Amino acid sequence: MKLNKENIGVNTLIVTLSISGLLSITTGAVLNKKQFKRSPKHYNVKVIEKSTAKVNNEPKLKDIELEVNMPLSVITSDYIENANLIQINKCKLDTSLVNVNEVGTYTYTITYKDKKFNGKVKVNAKALPIINNMTLKEINVELGNPLPQNLSDYVVETIPEEAKDKIVIDLSKVNNKMAGTYQYTVTYEQSIYTGKVTIYEKKPTIIAPEQTEKENKIAPEQKVEENPKQEQEQEQQQQQ
DSSP: OOOOHHHHHHHHHHHHHHHHHHHHHHHHHHHHHHHHHHSOOOOOOOOOOOOOOOOOOSOOBOOEEEETTOOOOOOGGGGBTTGGGSOGGGEEEEOTTOOTTSOEEEEEEEEETTEEEEEEEEEEOOOOOOOOOOOBOOEEEETTOOOOOOGGGTBSSOOOHHHHTTEEEEOTTOOTTSOEEEEEEEEETTEEEEEEEEEEOOOOOOOOHHHHHHHHOOOHHHHHHHHHHHHHHHHHHHHO
């Protein structure tokens, strides 16, 4: 068999180029793989937990204040600050220990899911009218007679009805069984006013002697008028 040298060279070149290409491709693939392993990309992942608001599932009670004789609310939500965060229909209100007719501090109860919570109700005194001044009278009482009992007997000004019960008249230093001048006091809030009471002895009435004689004398005209009547009466008695 005769070989063609030119063909052999060409084939050798093709095989050489083919092998070189494969090596080149293989080498490139190996290098790329090595490069990827040598310099990998790292990503830092931070996990953030979403914060959720904690719901208070227990009622937080209010401190209630009102004036004496004012009505007490029967609405349960009026007593709970966080009424929108709980099941208000499962709350039971108990205000039986609260006396709105008397000043003081009382306890109310709310039962929620078989658990009891206590709150406070403060009943305050009603605000009194402001009285800037009171003018007191000078009282004159006869010895042995009782002292006046009405407020108007001691105070000149007209006092509002809601203030009358708070005014205190002190007559402890007045002795109505002994003639003399005494002091009495009227107190309202933190103000004290002072007045005078005079106990006097009634003087006996003196009748003049001349007046007594005139009362005892009988006028002549009256005697004349009386005589005929007496005579007639005597005549009638004799006839009978």
